Amino acid sequence: MSAAGQGPGxxxxxxxxxxxPPSADPxxxxxxxxxxxxWTLEAIEQYDEAIGRIAARYRxxxxxxxxxxxxxxxxxxxxxxxxxxxxxxxxxxxxHFLATENRYRRGxxxxxxxxxxxxxxxxxxxxxxxxxxxxxxxxAHAAYGHNSFFKGNHLFRQWTSADAIVDYLVFARHFIAQCxxxxxxxxxxxxxxxCHALQTVGVDRYKRSSQxxxxxxxxxxxxxxxxxxxxxxALWRTLPPLPERERxxxxxxxxPEPEENLLYFVxxxxxxxxxxxxxxxRIVRKxxxxxxxxxxxxxxxxxxxxxxxxxxxxxxxxxxxxxxxFMLEFLQSHTxxxxxxxxxSPHYTGINPYALGFAMWRDIRRICETPDDExxxxxxxxxxxxxxxxxxFAMQNFKDESFIAQYLSPRLMREFRFFSVLDDDSKAxxxxxxxxxxxxxxxxxxxxxxxxxxxxxxxxxxxxxVDLRGDRSLTLRHFAHRRRPLDAxxxxxxxxxxxxxxxxxxxERQNADGSVELVMQKSHEKRATPSGAAP
Amino acid sequence: xxxxxVDRRFDSKxxxxxxxxxxxxxxxxxxxxxxSDAIGKRGVRDLDNGEKVGIPGQDIAExxxxxxxxxxWETINPGNDRFVRGDQIARPQGGASGSGRGQASNEGEGLDxxxxxxxxxEFLDIFFDELALPHxxxxxxxxxxNFKRVRAGFTQxxxxxxxxxxxxxxxxxxxxxxxxxxxxxxxxxxxxxxxEWLQLSANAGADPxxxxxHKAQLQQDIARLRARIDAxxxxxxxxxxxxxxxxxxxxxxxxxxxxLLDVSGSMDEERKSxxxxxxxxxYLFLNRNYEHTEIVFIRHHTVAVEVDEDxxxxxxxxxxxxxxxxxxxxxxxxxxxxxxxxxxxxxxxxSDGDNWNDDSPRCRELLQxxxxxxxxxxxxxxxxxxxxxxxxxxxxxxxxxxxxxxxMQRIGSVxxxxxxxxxxxxxxxxxxx
Numbered sequence: 001m002s003a004a005g006q007g008p009g010x011x012x013x014x015x016x017x018x019x020x021p022p023s024a025d026p027x028x029x030x031x032x033x034x035x036x037x038x039w040t041l042e043a044i045e046q047y048d049e050a051i052g053r054i055a056a057r058y059r060x061x062x063x064x065x066x067x068x069x070x071x072x073x074x075x076x077x078x079x080x081x082x083x084x085x086x087x088x089x090x091x092x093x094x095x096h097f098l099a100t101e102n103r104y105r106r107g108x109x110x111x112x113x114x115x116x117x118x119x120x121x122x123x124x125x126x127x128x129x130x131x132x133x134x135x136x137x138x139x140a141h142a143a144y145g146h147n148s149f150f151k152g153n154h155l156f157r158q159w160t161s162a163d164a165i166v167d168y169l170v171f172a173r174h175f176i177a178q179c180x181x182x183x184x185x186x187x188x189x190x191x192x193x194x195c196h197a198l199q200t201v202g203v204d205r206y207k208r209s210s211q212x213x214x215x216x217x218x219x220x221x222x223x224x225x226x227x228x229x230x231x232x233x234a235l236w237r238t239l240p241p242l243p244e245r246e247r248x249x250x251x252x253x254x255x256p257e258p259e260e261n262l263l264y265f266v267x268x269x270x271x272x273x274x275x276x277x278x279x280x281x282r283i284v285r286k287x288x289x290x291x292x293x294x295x296x297x298x299x300x301x302x303x304x305x306x307x308x309x310x311x312x313x314x315x316x317x318x319x320x321x322x323x324x325x326f327m328l329e330f331l332q333s334h335t336x337x338x339x340x341x342x343x344x345s346p347h348y349t350g351i352n353p354y355a356l357g358f359a360m361w362r363d364i365r366r367i368c369e370t371p372d373d374e375x376x377x378x379x380x381x382x383x384x385x386x387x388x389x390x391x392x393f394a395m396q397n398f399k400d401e402s403f404i405a406q407y408l409s410p411r412l413m414r415e416f417r418f419f420s421v422l423d424d425d426s427k428a429x430x431x432x433x434x435x436x437x438x439x440x441x442x443x444x445x446x447x448x449x450x451x452x453x454x455x456x457x458x459x460x461x462x463x464x465x466v467d468l469r470g471d472r473s474l475t476l477r478h479f480a481h482r483r484r485p486l487d488a489x490x491x492x493x494x495x496x497x498x499x500x501x502x503x504x505x506x507x508e509r510q511n512a513d514g515s516v517e518l519v520m521q522k523s524h525e526k527r528a529t530p531s532g533a534a535p
Numbered sequence: 536x537x538x539x540x541v542d543r544r545f546d547s548k549x550x551x552x553x554x555x556x557x558x559x560x561x562x563x564x565x566x567x568x569x570x571s572d573a574i575g576k577r578g579v580r581d582l583d584n585g586e587k588v589g590i591p592g593q594d595i596a597e598x599x600x601x602x603x604x605x606x607x608w609e610t611i612n613p614g615n616d617r618f619v620r621g622d623q624i625a626r627p628q629g630g631a632s633g634s635g636r637g638q639a640s641n642e643g644e645g646l647d648x649x650x651x652x653x654x655x656x657e658f659l660d661i662f663f664d665e666l667a668l669p670h671x672x673x674x675x676x677x678x679x680x681n682f683k684r685v686r687a688g689f690t691q692x693x694x695x696x697x698x699x700x701x702x703x704x705x706x707x708x709x710x711x712x713x714x715x716x717x718x719x720x721x722x723x724x725x726x727x728x729x730x731e732w733l734q735l736s737a738n739a740g741a742d743p744x745x746x747x748x749h750k751a752q753l754q755q756d757i758a759r760l761r762a763r764i765d766a767x768x769x770x771x772x773x774x775x776x777x778x779x780x781x782x783x784x785x786x787x788x789x790x791x792x793x794x795l796l797d798v799s800g801s802m803d804e805e806r807k808s809x810x811x812x813x814x815x816x817x818y819l820f821l822n823r824n825y826e827h828t829e830i831v832f833i834r835h836h837t838v839a840v841e842v843d844e845d846x847x848x849x850x851x852x853x854x855x856x857x858x859x860x861x862x863x864x865x866x867x868x869x870x871x872x873x874x875x876x877x878x879x880x881x882x883x884x885x886s887d888g889d890n891w892n893d894d895s896p897r898c899r900e901l902l903q904x905x906x907x908x909x910x911x912x913x914x915x916x917x918x919x920x921x922x923x924x925x926x927x928x929x930x931x932x933x934x935x936x937x938x939x940x941x942x943m944q945r946i947g948s949v950x951x952x953x954x955x956x957x958x959x960x961x962x963x964x965x966x967x968x
Contacts, residue, residue: 041540048538067540074543077550092597094558097551098651102587105652121539128544143538189561193597200599342614351613419615423608423626432622435615448611459600480606487603489596496598 033321037131037329041069044126047136048143054315055144059388060308062147063162065122067139075115075127076100082291083115085123086169088176088283090192116142118150118294120162133329136322140312145305152396153300155293158207165290172283179276191277194496195263195284201461202263202285203292258462258477262497263288265463271472272502281500296399296454303357304395310334310358340416351448356416360403363412364390374410400452408448410441418444425483459486464508473504478519480509491520498522559657563664565590566653570661571953589648663820666960682782693777702776710774715764722760729753789827790879790911792817793865796847797886799836799856806918809946810885813916816956817883825879831868835861841868858890858926862901866909875909882906882913888924895929902933907940914959915943 033050034043044067055062070078080097081087117123124142126135150156180188195202212220259265263285267278294301317327340355341347367375368387376383382390394407413436420433420443433447434440450456464477476497478486490507498505507519549555559566569588618624653661689702732750794814796807821828832847833839839860865882873880890898907913917927923945933941944955 041542044540045538048540052538065538067538069540069542069544071544071548073548074546074550077548080551080554089553089557091554091557091561094551094554094556095595095649097555098558099649102651185557189557197598198600340613342616343612344614344616348612348614351611416613417615418611418613419618420609420611421624423610425605425607428626429623430626432618432620432624433609434620435618437620440620444611447609451611457602459602461600482607484606484608485603487601489598490600492596492598493600 031321032323033316034132035323035326037133039130039132039135043132044069044135044139047132048139050316050321051136051140051144051312054312054319055140055148055308058308058311058315059392060144060148061151062144063120063122063151065124065143065147067124067126067143069126069128071128072104075125076104078115078125083117083125084169085117085166086173088173088192089180090196091189092193092196114138114142116146117165118146118156118160118162118290119165122147122150122162131329133322133326134333136313136316136326137309137330137333140309141305144312145308146301148308149297149301149304149395152392153293153297153399154396155296155399159293160290168286172287175279175283179280183276188280190499191280192284194500195281197493197496198262198266198500199284199288200458202261202288204261204264204289205455253465254468255463255466258464260460260462261285262461262463262476266497266500269466270501273500293399296401299353299357299360299400299452300395300398300403301357302354303359303361306334306338306354306358307361342417351451359412359415360407361391363409364394364407367409378409379407401449401454404452405445405449408445410436413441413444418448420444420447456481459484459490471504472502473506474501475506475508477516478507478509480511483512485509486519491522494520494522498524559653559661562590562595563661565594567661567664570653570658587650587652589650592649595649659819659823663823666820666957666962682784684780685783687779687781689776690779691773691775691777693779697777697779699776699778703770703774706776707770707774710771711767711769714767718760718763722757722764725753725757725760729757788825788879789829789877790821790825790881791829791831791873792821793831793833793868793880793882794847795861795865795882795884795886796832796834797836797856797858797861797889798834799887799889801856801887801889802918806887809918809949809952810916812949812952813885813946813956814883816952817881817914820956820960821881829873831865833861833864833868835864839864856886856890857894858884858886859894859897859901862898862906866901866905869906869909880910882910884913884915885918886915886926887919888917888926890924890926892925895925898926899929899933902930902941903936907933907937910940913941915941916955917943917945918947919945920947 033046034040048067076097078084079100080093087093114127115125122143124138124147126138130138150160150162156162176188176192255265255269263281266273267281267285270278273281313322313327313330316322338352338355338358340352364382365387367379367383368385368390371379371383394403398406417436419435420440422431422433424431434443436444460479460481462477462479463474465475467473467475474497476494486507494505494507502524504521504523506521508516509519510516566588569590689699729750732753736747736750794817796802796810796814798807802810818828818830830844832842832844834842834847835856835858837855837857837860841864861884869875869880902913915930917923927943927945930941930943934943942959944959946952946955
């Protein structure tokens with residue numbers, strides 16, 4: 001699993017790559033950077049340079065980056081397109097835009113300070129309304145923090161191609177615009193609607209094995225038959241044949257193995273889709289796949305970026321680059337971001353990924369630098385190690401689920417005062433499972449890790465069978481995890497799937513005891529039959 | 536490594552406008568309903584602004600597979616202040632923290648109303664969608680306010696910025712070929728002659744480089760012709776072609792709208808406000824169809840006066856009603872200021888239908904003989920909840936005789952204004968212009 005490069009990545013800042021951490025370098029006092037709250041392009045450039053220098057000393061390995069200054073309206077545009085610089089047109093983006101605009105205009109929400117795009121070069125947006133300290137914060141957070149995470153983490157390296165994404169989006173936009181011209185906006189919109197509904201179940205969780213070349217395939221077959229030939233023993237032929245027995249004939253399923261990527265299955269196997277429709281399905285699927293690593297690494301990624309803006313700016317302050325006023329403004333935003341309301345607060349909406357991530361990265365550094373006995377017992381492999389190397393290893397080789405399972409320390413659980421609540425709908429009351437005590441650490445950590453496991457968080461749905469010889473109906477199987485049902489909107493999603501598939505679609509549920517029941521069934525919408533259909 | 540900073544603030548802003556328009560087009564039905572609700576709620580005078588509308592969130596939800604409530608959920612929460620392992624606690628009502636899905640809906644409002652703001656244009660588009668002004672025949676060239684420059688081929692003179700390179704070079708190439716052609720023909724002949732002569736002399740065994748007057752003459756002629764051809768200018772002022780644009784007058788269409796309001800004692804404030812809203816709608820609608828719209832306000836009780844907008848809606852008189860006085864005045868005003876050959880004339884009359892009994896037939900005659908021939912469309916609305924009054928009965932006769940030109944509707948309450956308006960201006964099938 002840890003194939004994606006161990007140890008530090010490519011030495012990107014070769015000259016300073018091996019220097020000691022900055023705290024050991026008292027001579028590094030730098031000239032004061034511009035103060036005040038008004039920003040100018042020159043000031044931003046100076047800040048970027050100063051932060052970049054410190055980042056290089058910390059051996060942060062980043063893509064080159066591009067800072068784009070945008071207005072609040074453009075920020076809302078970017079929101080609607082999930083931050084991407086180009087996107088195809090669809091009404092749902094218009095809906096998001098209107099919702100954002102309305103809430104922003106009425107003061108119900110502020111806009112995010114930054115959006116950063118995992119591309120090469122990495123694009124970070126700075127909003128013009130931000131003050132200078134905020135711009136510095138955003139640069140440190142996005143252009144160095146997120147950027148290095150995108151470059152290092154194995155999920156991003158494996159699943160996204162930062163060099164190609166913008167080009168691909170441009171292609172997608174053109175292709176879809178072309179389809180709209182040829183087939184009408186309504187037809188294209190219909191298919192994108194359906195694809196969007198399936199986008200969360202349209203991702204690959206594992207790499208598909210690449211197709212064997214014909215030569216390899218024949219070679220392999222040859223080897224097999226050679227082996228069989230070498231095992232032939234004429235003696236066996238003398239045995240009398242077994243009487244024919246009634247064998248239970250199990251119908252062969254298609255696909256032979258269940259397929260969890262519904263969009264992939266539709267793209268490859270839906271009987272009635274036109275070639276352009278398959279391409280649209282593919283586009284939506286590819287873009288969904290591109291965002292999948294982000295969903296898997298929220299805590300790590302945000303925590304990493306927050307840790308680095310905190311560390312970089314503090315270093316800048318220690319070296320005399322910025323003033324106390326700058327730090328106060330920065331710290332105020334920073335503490336807002338990493339605030340974790342307790343469960344009984346009216347503001348509580350779940351665990352704040354910024355808070356948890358930031359605390360964990362800080363904690364890992366603490367364990368590396370000043371471990372106590374408990375840490376040594378829990379984390380023998382990282383206690384007293386070089387924190388930068390430990391950081392890079394952790395950043396590169398984990399996702400939220402495994403990161404928490406690996407690195408959440410008992411001390412942090414005590415600080416957050418974590419406790420687990422079991423909500424079983426067959427019982428009248430909620431039960432407290434385990435809390436932040438000696439007996440509960442393992443269990444709390446494991447449960448928190450599961451909470452971030454997308455495999456458990458999203459319903460487990462697989463294409464189970466297609467009735468190839470009959471009515472071509474598609475059967476979807478939901479493997480219910482801890483008796484959790486699907487929500488009400490799944491009927492609509494199934495309708496969309498039926499549209500794509502073109503024939504009846506069934507949804508079954510397989511319970512923990514292995515029993516299978518039919519949940520619902522959707523028949524396809526009538527399509528215009530192509531000319532040349534049978535009379 | 537220097538960073539690249541791109542200032543995008545001045546790039547095009549409305550990147551989402553396409554998506555926004557798609558959204559509105561897709562949910563037109565729901566939005567129109569919301570818009571027609573909105574008109575009941577707010578004053579017509581500020582109809583001209585955008586409008587905040589809400590449509591049911593259910594309709595526009597984007598479904599995805601997700602877990603519903605039920606089954607077992609074991610969640611981790613921070614901030615334990617009282618619990619120890621094994622505690623049993625009551626399920627919180629509303630289940631905000633109980634189910635602990637960990638993800639706040641990013642829609643915020645969830646499945647409640649989806650509220651957003653329409654721009655003024657979007658609002659009016661939807662508001663007047665599928666409505667049309669009947670008989671917009673007289674789009675007279677009344678006043679010429681502006682000119683539009685349109686392409687009109689190419690000219691031989693102009694300013695250098697307008698040079699059309701393609702045309703110019705094409706012309707130059709043609710000219711070069713045409714002027715050079717006679718020389719080329721002669722050149723070919725001479726070259727042929729030279730070749731033949733050389734061949735001949737070679738056959739005769741003469742030295743090809745030996746001086747010979749005939750050969751020298753031929754070579755000289757050839758050189759002269761070549762020079763001639765080369766002297767044809769590559770490009771000549773004669774070849775220049777310029778893009779030509781001419782100013783075309785843009786006719787402005789204009790309309791005048793007569794608002795006739797009954798301000799007699801029987802018209803109370805509420806009825807007047809209904810009439811006012813109706814007139815405002817009509818005004819907005821005309822404004823969208825004509826570039827230049829004027830309004831004439833006429834109010835009447837027993838006598839009619841032309842007033843300005845404020846007086847029209849505010850002051851109140853008492854006394855009887857003679858509707859024909861207003862129609863008379865309208866005729867006079869038309870005759871004096873709005874020649875029907877130059878103006879599209881619309882009339883809208885609002886009244887509670889109370890009229891002097893003897894006057895109603897006269898109103899009908901006035902309309903039929905004097906006004907309807909001049910106007911594009913005349914609408915009468917009767918604001919009353921009671922039974923139709925005598926004016927209504929008289930006008931009914933008109934309606935059957937002038938189906939496309941005259942329409943009448945009854946408005947009971949504010950709620951009816953928009954439906955009635957839509958009914959009056961519903962797009963009708965193509966019926967004779």
